Amino acid sequence: MDYLSDERKKSDFDVEAMKVAWAGSIQEFQLSDRMAKLVANDPVFEKFTRPMLGRKELLKNTLRKSAHAWKLIIDLRLSEEEAKWLRLYVDEPAYTDLHWGMFIPAIEGQGTEEQKKKWLPLAKKMQIIGCYAQTELGHGSNVQGLETTATFDTRTDEFIMHSPTLTSSKWWPGGLGKLSTHAVVYARLIVGGQFHGVHGFIVQLRSLEDHSPLPGITVGDIGLKFGNGAYNTMDNGVLRFDHVRIPRNQMLMRVSQVTKEGKIMQSDVPRQLIYGTMVYVRQTIVADASKALSRAVCIATRYSAVRRQFGSRDGGPETQVIDYKTQQSRLFPLLASAYAFRFVSEWLKSLYLDVKQRLEANEFSTLPEAHACTAGLKSLTTTATADGIEECRKLCGGHGYLVSSGLPELFAVYIPACTYEGDNVVLMLQVARFLVKTVSELGHKKPVGTTAYMGRVASLMQKNSAVQTAEGWLNPGAVVEAFESRAARMAVRCAQELAKFGNPEEGFAELAVDLVEVAVSHCQLIVVTKFFEKLQQDIPGKGVKESLEVLCYVYALFLLHKHQGDFLATGYLTPKQASLANAQLRTLYSKVRPNAIALVDSFSYTDHYLGSILGRYDGNVYPKLYEAAWEDPLNDSDVIDGFHQYVQPILKQRLHSAKL
Ligand SMILES: CC/C=C\C/C=C\C/C=C\CCCC(=O)SCCNC(=O)CCNC(=O)[C@H](O)C(C)(C)COP(=O)(O)OP(=O)(O)OC[C@H]1O[C@@H](n2cnc3c(N)ncnc32)[C@H](O)[C@@H]1OP(=O)(O)O
Ligand SMILES: Cc1cc2nc3c(=O)[nH]c(=O)nc-3n(C[C@H](O)[C@H](O)[C@H](O)COP(=O)(O)OP(=O)(O)OC[C@H]3O[C@@H](n4cnc5c(N)ncnc54)[C@H](O)[C@@H]3O)c2cc1C
Numbered sequence: 001m002d003y004l005s006d007e008r009k010k011s012d013f014d015v016e017a018m019k020v021a022w023a024g025s026i027q028e029f030q031l032s033d034r035m036a037k038l039v040a041n042d043p044v045f046e047k048f049t050r051p052m053l054g055r056k057e058l059l060k061n062t063l064r065k066s067a068h069a070w071k072l073i074i075d076l077r078l079s080e081e082e083a084k085w086l087r088l089y090v091d092e093p094a095y096t097d098l099h100w101g102m103f104i105p106a107i108e109g110q111g112t113e114e115q116k117k118k119w120l121p122l123a124k125k126m127q128i129i130g131c132y133a134q135t136e137l138g139h140g141s142n143v144q145g146l147e148t149t150a151t152f153d154t155r156t157d158e159f160i161m162h163s164p165t166l167t168s169s170k171w172w173p174g175g176l177g178k179l180s181t182h183a184v185v186y187a188r189l190i191v192g193g194q195f196h197g198v199h200g201f202i203v204q205l206r207s208l209e210d211h212s213p214l215p216g217i218t219v220g221d222i223g224l225k226f227g228n229g230a231y232n233t234m235d236n237g238v239l240r241f242d243h244v245r246i247p248r249n250q251m252l253m254r255v256s257q258v259t260k261e262g263k264i265m266q267s268d269v270p271r272q273l274i275y276g277t278m279v280y281v282r283q284t285i286v287a288d289a290s291k292a293l294s295r296a297v298c299i300a301t302r303y304s305a306v307r308r309q310f311g312s313r314d315g316g317p318e319t320q321v322i323d324y325k326t327q328q329s330r331l332f333p334l335l336a337s338a339y340a341f342r343f344v345s346e347w348l349k350s351l352y353l354d355v356k357q358r359l360e361a362n363e364f365s366t367l368p369e370a371h372a373c374t375a376g377l378k379s380l381t382t383t384a385t386a387d388g389i390e391e392c393r394k395l396c397g398g399h400g401y402l403v404s405s406g407l408p409e410l411f412a413v414y415i416p417a418c419t420y421e422g423d424n425v426v427l428m429l430q431v432a433r434f435l436v437k438t439v440s441e442l443g444h445k446k447p448v449g450t451t452a453y454m455g456r457v458a459s460l461m462q463k464n465s466a467v468q469t470a471e472g473w474l475n476p477g478a479v480v481e482a483f484e485s486r487a488a489r490m491a492v493r494c495a496q497e498l499a500k501f502g503n504p505e506e507g508f509a510e511l512a513v514d515l516v517e518v519a520v521s522h523c524q525l526i527v528v529t530k531f532f533e534k535l536q537q538d539i540p541g542k543g544v545k546e547s548l549e550v551l552c553y554v555y556a557l558f559l560l561h562k563h564q565g566d567f568l569a570t571g572y573l574t575p576k577q578a579s580l581a582n583a584q585l586r587t588l589y590s591k592v593r594p595n596a597i598a599l600v601d602s603f604s605y606t607d608h609y610l611g612s613i614l615g616r617y618d619g620n621v622y623p624k625l626y627e628a629a630w631e632d633p634l635n636d637s638d639v640i641d642g643f644h645q646y647v648q649p650i651l652k653q654r655l656h657s658a659k660l
Contacts, residue, residue, distance in 0.1 A: 001618065001620065002617075002618050002619065003306060003618060003619030003620055003621075004302060004305060004306070004597055004617075004618065004619035007305050007596075007597040007598075007619075008597055008598060008601070010594040010595070010597075010598075011594060011595045011597065011598030011599075012543050012547075012594065012595065013541065013542060013543030013544050013546070013547045013595060013598065014541040014542040014543060014544060015598050015601055015602055016541070017540055017541020017542070017544045018541060018544050018547070018598070018599070018602035019602050019603075019604045020540075020541070021539050021541070021544055021548065021602075022339070022342060022602050022603060022604070023604075024346055029604070031081065031082060031085060032085050032604075033604060034082075035082055035085035035086045035088075035089055036085070036089045036604070036605070036606050036608075036609060037606065038072070038086065038089075039086060039089040039090055039091075039606075039608060039609070040089070040606040040607070040608035040609065042068075042072075044064070044065060044068045045065060045068075045089075045090055045608070047091060047092065047608075047611055048404075048611070050092070050229040050233075050409070051228040051229040051230075051403045051409060052228075052633065053229065055224060055232060058229060058232055058233055059178070059232075059233065059235060061233075062092055062093075062094050062233040062234075063094075063179075065090055065092055065094070066090075066094045066095070066096050069083075069086055069087060069090055069096075070096075070126065072086065073086065083100075084100070087100070088291070089606075089608075089609050091609060091611065092233050093174070093231050093233050093234040093413060094175075094233060094234065095129060095131070095174065095175030095178075095179040095180065095234065095235060096175075097174065097175075097234075098130075098131045098132055098173070098174040098175040098180075099123065099126070099129050099130050099131065099175060099180075101281060101284065102131070102132035102184075102277055102281060103123060103130030103131055103132055103175075103180075103182070103183070103184055104120065104123050104124065104130070105277050105280050105281070106132055106184040106200055106252070106277040107119050107120060107123065107130075107184065107202070107252065108120065109254070109273065109276040109277055109280065109359075110184075110200050110252035110254050110255065110273065110274065110276060110277070111252050111253070111254060112252075112253050112254055112257075114249070115202075115249070115252065115253065119202060127208075128181045128182045128204075128208070129175065129179055129180050129181050129182065130175075130180055130181070130182045130183060130184065130202075131173045131174060131175035131176045131179075131180040131182075131183045131184075131237070132173055132174075132183070132184055132277065133170045133173040133176055133183040133184065133185045133186065133239060134146070134170075134173070134186040135170065135171060135172040135173065136148065136167060136168055136169060136170055136171055137166065137167045137168070137169045137171040137238075138165070138166075138167025138168065139167070140172070140423075141422070141423050141426045143186065143198055143275070144197070144198060146168070146186055146187065146188060146198050147163075147164060147165055147167060147168030147188070148161065148162070148163055148164075148168050148170065148185065148186070148187040148188065148241065149161070149162050149164060149168075149187055149188050149190055150185075150187040150188065150189050150190065150199065150201050150251065151190040151191075152189070152190065152191045152192075152248070152258055152262055153245075154260070154261065154262045156245065157247065157248045157260055158245040158246060158247055158248060159201060159245070159246050159247075159248065159250070159251060160243050160244070160245055161185065161187060161201065161203055161241040161243075161244040161245075161246060162241050162242065162243050162244070163239075163240040163241045163242070168240075169238050169239065169240050170183075170185065170237070170238065170239035170240075171222060171237075171238050172222065172236050172237075172420075173236065173237055173239070174234045174235070174236050174237075175234070175235060175237070176205075176219065176235065176236065176237025176238075176239055177219070177220055177221030177222065177235030177236060177237030177238070178220075178221055178235040178237070179235055180205055180206070180237075181204065181205060181206045181207075181208060181211070182202060182203065182204050182205060183202075183203055183205055183239070184200045184201070184202055184203075184252065185200070185201050185202075185203045185239075186198050186199070186200055186201075187199065187201055189251070189256075189258070189264075191258060191262050191264060192262055196256070196264055197256075197271065197274075198274065199251055199252065199255070199256065199274060200251070200252040200274065201246060201250055201251050201252065202246070202250040202252065203241075203244065203246055203250065204246075205217050205219055205239065206219070214244070215244075216241060216242040216243055216244040217239070217240070217241060217242075217244060218238075218239070218240040218242070219237060219238065219239045219240075220237060220238055221235050221236065221237055221238075222236050222237060222238050225416075226412050226415070226416075227408065227409065227411075227412025227413070228403070228408075228409070228412075229409055229412075230409050230412035230413045231412065231413050231416060248260065254267065254269055254273065255267060255269050255270075255271060255273050255274055256271075268362055269359075269362065269364070270364050270367065272367060272371070273359070273364075273367075275371070276359070278374075278421060278422065279352070279355075279367075279370055279371055279374045280352065280356075281421050282374035282375060282377075282378035282421055282422065282427075283345075283348050283349060283351075283352045283374045283378075285378045285381075285382060285417060285421055286341065286344065286345040286348050286374070286377045286378055286381050287342075287345035287346075287348075287349065288417070289341050289345070289381035289382050289384070289385040289417070290338055290339075290341035290342040290345055290381070292385050292389065292410065292414045292417075293334065293337060293338040293341060293384070293385040293388050293389070294338035294339075294342070294600070294603045294605075295406075295410060295603075295605060295609070295610060295615075296334070296385075296388060296389040296392035296393075296407060296410055297331070297334050297335050297338050297388070297392060297600060298600040298603055298605055298610060298615050299392060299396070299405065299406055299407060299610060299612045299614050299615030300331055300334075300392035300395040300396055300400075300614075300615075301322070301331060301335065301596050301597065301599075301600045302597065302600065302614070302615050302616070302617075302619060303395075303396050303399070303400075303405075303614035303615060303621065304320070304321050304322035304327055304331060304395060304396075304596075305320055305322045305596070305597055305619065306320075306614075306619045306621050307320065307321045307322075307396075307397070307621075308320055308321065309321055321397075322593070322596060323593070325586070325589065327395065328589040328592070328593065329585075329589065330391055330394075330395055331392075331395055331596075332554055332588075332589050332592045332596070333554060333555065333558035334388045334391060334392065335551065335554075335592065335596070335599060335600070336551040336552070336554040336555040336558065336592075337384055337385075337388060337555055338603075339531075339548065339551045339552075339555070339599075340527050340528075340530075340531050340551070340552070340555045341381045341384075341385070341527070343530055343531050343534040344377060344381070344526065344527045344530045344531070345377075345381075346534075347530045347533070347534075348373060348374065348377055351369075351370060351373060352370060352374065354366070355367060355370040366449070368434060369434075369448075369449045369450065369451075371430065371434070372430065372431050372434035372435075372450075373450060373526065375422060375427040375428075375430045375431055376427065376428065376430075376431035376519055376522065376523040376526070377523055377526065377527070378421060378422065378424075378427060379422070379424040379425075379427040379428050379431075379519075379523070380520065380523040380524065380527070381527075382414075382417040382418050382424060383418055383424050385414060385417070386411070386414055386415045386417065386418050389407060389410055389411045389414055390411060392407060393405070393407040393408070393411065396614055399614055399621075399625065400614065402613075402625070404612070404613045404614075404625065404628045405612050405613065405614045405615075406610055406611040406612030406613075406614070406615060407612070407614075409611070410611075425516060428515075428516045428519040428520060428523075429512060429515060429516060429519070431519035431522060431523065432494075432508075432512075432515035432516060432518055432519040433508070434451075435451070435491050435518060435519065435522055436491075436494070436495055436498060436508075436515070438451045438454055438491075439454065439457075439491055439492060439495040440495065442454060442455070442457065450522075450525075450526050450529075451522075453484040453487070453488060453525070454488060454491070456484075456488075457488045457492060460481075460484055460485045460488040460489065461485075461488065461489060461492065463481075463485070464485075464571065464572055464573070464574075465478065465481070465482055465485075465572055465573050465574075465577050466478070467577050467580060467581075468580075469580060470580045470581075470583040470584040470587065471584070472580065473553070473557060473580060473581050473584040474553060474584065476532045476535075479528065479532075479553070479556045479557070479560075480525075480528065480529055480532060482560060482567060482572060482573065483521070483524060483525040483528050483529070483556070483559075483560075484525060485570065485572040486521050486525075486563075486566050486567050486570055486572060487518070487521040487522045487524075487525045489570035489571075489572065490514075490517065490518045490521050490566065490570060491518050491521075491522070493570075494511060494514050494515055494518050497511055497514070498511060517566070521563070521566060524559055524563075527555070528552075528555065528556045528559070531551075531552040531555060531556070532552060534548070534552075535548060535549055535552060547595055547599065550588055550591045550592060550595075551592070551599070553584070553588055554585065554588045554589070554592060557581050557582075557584055557585045557588065558585060560578070560581050561578070561581060561582050561585060564578045564581075601617075613625050613628060
């Protein structure tokens with residue numbers, strides 16, 4: 001029985017075509033769909049019992065699943081792309097994420113041809129397992145502050161890897177604690193007693209025979225993390241070196257080389273390429289944000305259509321909670337954000353691929369923009385997604401707090417995304433630096449790419465919004481101009497404030513809060529612009545483009561409403577225009593309402609991937625919640641273990657004292 005079938009009949013667009021628009025292409029859709037079904041139909045990938053497992057069982061269970069996934073990849077001869085989707089749908093953080101997601105990309109991006117030839121085949125056949133060991137106990141954000149040393153010994157042609165202090169212990173790398181045989185370790189390069197910046201080194205950590213740590217290496221897991229199950233399937237690790245020697249050719253030498261004689265040679269490649277793996281991973285994290293948010297929204301939307309409260313006076317059906325305007329005003333902007341993040345991630349991937357190609361051809365001019373975009377969008381989308389998942393939990397009322405809703409585990413797994421791969425505030429400050437530099441260069445350098453609007457700063461500072469009616473907001477030009485003006489005005493105002501400081505660094509530190517707001521407004525502009533640009537493309541299917549247009553306006557006008565203080569304070573909008581935008585937003589919510597279920601069906605998530613009773617495709621929530629309760633181990637017996645020992649004596653005492 002499909003309890004949501006009436007909802008599905010209300011929609012006015014072609015869901016199958018929307019699935020393709022969401023996936024990016026028919027090929028991507030088919031590939032992802034095939035992998036989703038492969039995982040969903042395989043009992044090895046069951047995950048309902050995960051939150052009940054102790055740490056050791058949990059990790060072993062993850063190893064079993066990872067081994068099974070690898071067997072499928074080999075047996076079915078899956079491509080790297082298919083394998084990526086397979087791991088995604090297995091939906092369990094594992095050491096393999098870091099092996100494929102960071103260790104291999106670090107070697108690809110920072111290794112020489114010779115190094116790639118040696119290490120990549122081993123890694124790709126999983127004959128070695130690697131992780132990305134950058135962060136230390138004492139330093140994460142400040143990469144230049146890392147303390148691990150790699151001292152070159154000309155006599156033996158080796159580097160000596162050493163952890164000189166407790167705070168220099170590597171701390172956090174995923175896959176490091178128990179599984180990795182190798183790591184790309186970031187350390188201070190010391191040659192001839194001189195410090196030459198932080199570089200990456202490939203270091204073997206464990207024996208390939210018996211997996212025991214090699215001499216001089218202390219390695220282990222850093223302990224339990226937030227939430228049951230959740231990220232505890234990952235062995236985030238601690239690592240210390242006691243004068244461990246590695247051959248010279250294990251320093252990743254695309255950026256700088258150390259010769260046998262101890263000479264440092266700089267290639268034409270900019271130093272920043274050492275941070276290149278982070279650019280790559282931040283880009284993938286934006287795509288992951290759309291997946292995590294769309295999952296939470298899918299659960300909350302389906303459940304909001306099933307759930308009824310109040311509204312019936314004559315014994316008829318009560319109101320579906322999705323029909324309350326307050327529910328819509330919390331849920332639909334998140335639905336729109338999931339689509340917005342999906343499309344901006346698609347654009348970001350193409351920007352990244354373009355930069356990668358240029359880097360391979362030793363063309364580095366677009367790297368600063370790629371850094372600013374990946375850092376800023378990673379920060380913006382992960383913050384919104386973490387907050388959005390929690391909002392979805394609240395939208396599901398009490399049942400959202402049950403682990404079987406899928407939301408607690410999703411939240412616990414997701415929230416570190418606001419911290420890993422760069423703390424979100426630290427990353428926004430990087431964007432702010434880039435914007436301040438862009439503004440300061442306006443006189444002699446034409447801004448391009450995502451900052452091109454700064455080239456029109458004079459007119460953006462003068463012209464105010466011309467919107468006169470609520471319908472006037474349904475105009476891409478009017479909306480984009482509003483976001484451009486807000487971003488440009490905030491950036492210029494901040495630059496003017498900065499100029500009042502004699503020392504620019506002091507000014508930057510003092511105005512950091514405002515600078516973060518400038519960076520956020522710039523990143524929101526990017527997301528809004530890329531959504532409108534997506535709508536310029538050919539998007540086939542009845543009603544698909546129209547539904548996406550509605551979501552695009554919801555996303556933009558919701559932000560405009562939320563941040564109306566900025567738009568009013570910069571003088572671009574009047575209070576009347578802001579309230580017209582809000583009126584339009586209400587109308588847009590009514591347009592989303594009949595399509596809400598179809599819009600979340602378009603994510604094409606299997607029930608296995610969603611992992612939620614509240615988000616079941618068939619909407620059969622109550623019987624399944626009731627059934628699941630009886631599967632809890634506490635309900636194995638009517639009288640719980642411990643009752644006779646700890647509770648009964650108290651009860652007896654009460655009876656005894658009552659007699660007295
Ligand atoms: C497929 C993927 C699968 C799995 C992976 C996904 C999820 C798995 C889960 C978890 C993985 C988590 C892994 C990690 O967390 S790894 C550790 C990540 N660590 C960080 O992100 C540290 C953050 N800190 C930094 O990035 C930097 O230290 C800094 C904040 C940027 C400061 O650098 P610093 O050199 O001290 O300072 P600046 O003077 O500000 O910068 C100098 C210069 O460099 C430019 N820059 C900085 N970063 C980059 C970059 N990444 N790319 C290019 N350029 C960069 C900066 O703009 C400046 O340029 P100028 O022109 O102004 O000189
Ligand atoms: C689940 C998880 C997995 C991880 N995986 C890996 C991995 O595989 N490999 C790896 O190397 N690392 C990994 N990390 C580490 C991660 O990259 C760092 O924790 C992250 O970069 C943040 O650095 P930090 O911990 O030093 O935070 P801190 O910098 O200490 O941040 C603490 C606070 O200080 C603020 N702050 C710091 N600097 C500034 C500044 N300049 N201006 C204003 N405010 C500032 C931050 O905003 C934050 O509020 C992982 C972390 C987690 C949680």
